[in-house]
Amino acid sequence: MKTSRVQSTCTLLFLLVLLVSPLFVFASDVVSFPSGQLTLHGVLYKPEGKGPFPAVLYNHGSAPGMLSSQAFEALGPVFASHGYVFFGPYRRGQGLSAFAGPYIGDQIAAAVKDGGIHAGSATMTRLLETDHLNDQLAGLAWLRKQDFVLPNRVAVAGTSFGGIEAVLGAEKESYCAAIDISGGAQSWVESPELQALMNRAVRNSRSPIFFFQAENDYDLSPSHVLSAAMKDAGKVFEIKIYPPFGNSVQDGHSFGYFGSSVWADDVFRFLGKYCSK
Numbered sequence: 001m002k003t004s005r006v007q008s009t010c011t012l013l014f015l016l017v018l019l020v021s022p023l024f025v026f027a028s029d030v031v032s033f034p035s036g037q038l039t040l041h042g043v044l045y046k047p048e049g050k051g052p053f054p055a056v057l058y059n060h061g062s063a064p065g066m067l068s069s070q071a072f073e074a075l076g077p078v079f080a081s082h083g084y085v086f087f088g089p090y091r092r093g094q095g096l097s098a099f100a101g102p103y104i105g106d107q108i109a110a111a112v113k114d115g116g117i118h119a120g121s122a123t124m125t126r127l128l129e130t131d132h133l134n135d136q137l138a139g140l141a142w143l144r145k146q147d148f149v150l151p152n153r154v155a156v157a158g159t160s161f162g163g164i165e166a167v168l169g170a171e172k173e174s175y176c177a178a179i180d181i182s183g184g185a186q187s188w189v190e191s192p193e194l195q196a197l198m199n200r201a202v203r204n205s206r207s208p209i210f211f212f213q214a215e216n217d218y219d220l221s222p223s224h225v226l227s228a229a230m231k232d233a234g235k236v237f238e239i240k241i242y243p244p245f246g247n248s249v250q251d252g253h254s255f256g257y258f259g260s261s262v263w264a265d266d267v268f269r270f271l272g273k274y275c276s277k
Contacts, residue, residue: 035138041096042089045076051148054275055085057140059158059165062105068095071257078260082268085149089139091132121191133168153275159256171201176275178209181256184222202226208236210270216244216252
C-alpha cells in the first residue's frame with residue numbers, strides 16, 4: 001500500500017511538470033490568412049496572459065516541405081517565453097502553404113536548367129521581392145489586426161531566405177525592428193542581383209536592423225557589406241559574428257534556428273530597445 005501511494009504521488013508530480021513545461025504552455029496554433037487571391041497558413045505561439053503583446057513575424061528559409069516546422073518549434077517557445085507573440089507564416093509553395101503555389105526552389109532550379117546561374121539568380125531575386133514579399137506583408141497585415149497584438153510593436157526576423165525577406169520587409173513597412181540572420185549567405189557570391197536588391201533595401205530601411213551570423217556560416221559578406229551600407233546611409237544597425245556553431249557549414253547556417261541559447265540575450269536586448277514603445 002505504501003509503495004502504491006509513492007507511485008501515485010510520483011505520477012501526479014510528473015503530470016504537473018508536464019503541464020508547466022514550455023512545450024505545453026507555449027503550444028502552437030495553426031492560422032490562415034489571405035495573400036491576394038491565395039489562402040496561406042502559419043503557426044502562432046503566444047505568451048501567457050491576455051495581452052496585447054509585442055510580436056515577431058519570423059520568415060522561414062528555403063527548406064522544402066515541412067522542414068521549417070522544426071525551426072518554428074524551436075523558436076516559438078523562446079519568443080513566447082520572453083513575452084512576444086511569435087508568428088511563422090508559410091509563404092506560397094512551402095510547409096502548410098505548399099498547395100498555394102510552386103516551391104521557390106523548383107522555380108529557381110528550372111530557371112538554372114533553362115538559362116544557367118544568371119537566370120536562376122534573376123528568378124530568385126524576382127520571386128523574393130514580389131510573390132514572397134507580398135506573402136510576408138499579407139501576414140503582417142493579418143497579425144496587426146489581432147486583438148492580442150500591439151500593432152505598432154511588431155518586429156520582423158528571418159534566417160537565410162527569411163533573412164532576405166526581413167530586410168526587404170523593413171524597407172516596405174514600419175516594423176519596430178528587424179533581425180537578419182544569415183540572409184543571402186548561400187547566394188551572395190553568385191547573385192549580383194541579390195546584392196543590389198539587399199543593398200538598396202537596407203539603405204532605405206525604415207527599421208533598425210540587427211545582423212548576425214555564426215562564424216562557420218557559408219559566407220559572412222552579407223552581414224559585413226549590408227551593415228556598412230547602413231552606416232554609410234546613416235541608418236541604425238548592429239552586427240555580431242558569433243563563434244562557430246556545430247560541426248559544419250550547414251550547422252553554422254542553422255544557428256539562427258537552433259542557437260537561441262547563445263543569441264537570445266542579444267536579440268531580446270535589441271528588441272527591447274526598439275520595440276518597447
